[in-house]
Amino acid sequence: MYWLEVSVRTDGEAAEAVAEALQPLAHGNGVVLEQLGDPHDLDPLALEPEVTVKIYLPEDQDTPAVRRRIEEIIYHLGRLYPIPAPTFRELADEDWANAWKAHYHPFRVGQRLWIQPSWLALEAERAADVILTLDPGMAFGTGLHPTTQMCLQAIEQLTRPGSTMLDVGTGTGILAIAAAKLGASAVLGVDNDRLAVAAASENAAKNDVASQITIREGTLAEVPLAPYDLVVVNILAPVIVGLLREGGLLGYVAPAGQLVLSGIIDEQAPQVIAALTAAGGSVHEMLTVRDWVAIIAHPAGT
Numbered sequence: 001m002y003w004l005e006v007s008v009r010t011d012g013e014a015a016e017a018v019a020e021a022l023q024p025l026a027h028g029n030g031v032v033l034e035q036l037g038d039p040h041d042l043d044p045l046a047l048e049p050e051v052t053v054k055i056y057l058p059e060d061q062d063t064p065a066v067r068r069r070i071e072e073i074i075y076h077l078g079r080l081y082p083i084p085a086p087t088f089r090e091l092a093d094e095d096w097a098n099a100w101k102a103h104y105h106p107f108r109v110g111q112r113l114w115i116q117p118s119w120l121a122l123e124a125e126r127a128a129d130v131i132l133t134l135d136p137g138m139a140f141g142t143g144l145h146p147t148t149q150m151c152l153q154a155i156e157q158l159t160r161p162g163s164t165m166l167d168v169g170t171g172t173g174i175l176a177i178a179a180a181k182l183g184a185s186a187v188l189g190v191d192n193d194r195l196a197v198a199a200a201s202e203n204a205a206k207n208d209v210a211s212q213i214t215i216r217e218g219t220l221a222e223v224p225l226a227p228y229d230l231v232v233v234n235i236l237a238p239v240i241v242g243l244l245r246e247g248g249l250l251g252y253v254a255p256a257g258q259l260v261l262s263g264i265i266d267e268q269a270p271q272v273i274a275a276l277t278a279a280g281g282s283v284h285e286m287l288t289v290r291d292w293v294a295i296i297a298h299p300a301g302t
Contacts, residue, residue: 005055166230257299
């Protein structure tokens with residue numbers, strides 16, 4: 001048996017759209033985003049703008065019709081934004097699960113966070129570093145993408161000892177783990193992807209913060225309404241807008257709490273801010289990396 005690896009090389013502006021379009025065809029809905037560059041450089045521009053989107057399919061799903069469907073998806077996206085044709089590679093059964101590890105190396109985010117792949121020797125250089133040992137598997141959230149990095153920077157800035165956090169779309173649990181290691185006493189991570197839930201739970205255990213983190217499969221609508229000191233949503237702008245308008249997202253933020261919204265292309269920011277304002281929130285700060293924006297907000301009047 002082999003696994004089919006489908007790769008599309010694009011940039012940060014198109015990567016999320018490609019990932020969203022290919023995800024329904026991927027095994028377990030798992031999508032990998034790889035970004036190369038200098039992982040040790042603190043400059044947010046040190047990582048190259050090119051992003052490779054990858055999905056994997058088992059041999060019995062590799063048919064001419066499926067490959068043609070993938071090519072058609074990328075072709076139609078390419079009419080809106082320059083995207084090259086996908087490439088296909090067959091991997092032996094024992095190789096496919098490790099294929100994404102080739103370009104994933106330790107790197108620093110913010111001032112103290114050090115992202116350490118679990119299969120490599122520890123390379124952190126400073127005693128004050130907060131080490132996040134990560135094995136992302138097939139779930140979103142390797143820490144390579146600018147949207148995740150801006151969330152990590154915000155979490156480092158906003159987390160206080162004993163605080164609580166809600167992580168909506170937790171992926172690998174990287175944001176939840178960061179908050180716990182920075183002193184949060186209780187973190188709830190929610191994701192509707194079963195693979196993500198499994199990866200996040202395993203990563204929490206690897207980092208010895210399982211007692212501080214609860215990982216649940218589901219959506220925000222299934223989370224009991226309660227105030228959190230910090231709520232982080234790193235998804236896609238249209239989903240964020242929906243959560244602000246119909247999902248009651250701001251209701252989960254404590255009166256003196258903070259809301260971090262990421263996964264937003266710069267041209268989508270006005271739409272997100274309009275939905276935030278209409279829901280009763282206000283912008284406190286905006287972070288930017290290339291064409292991506294993260295918004296730090298709070299309930300109006302705080």
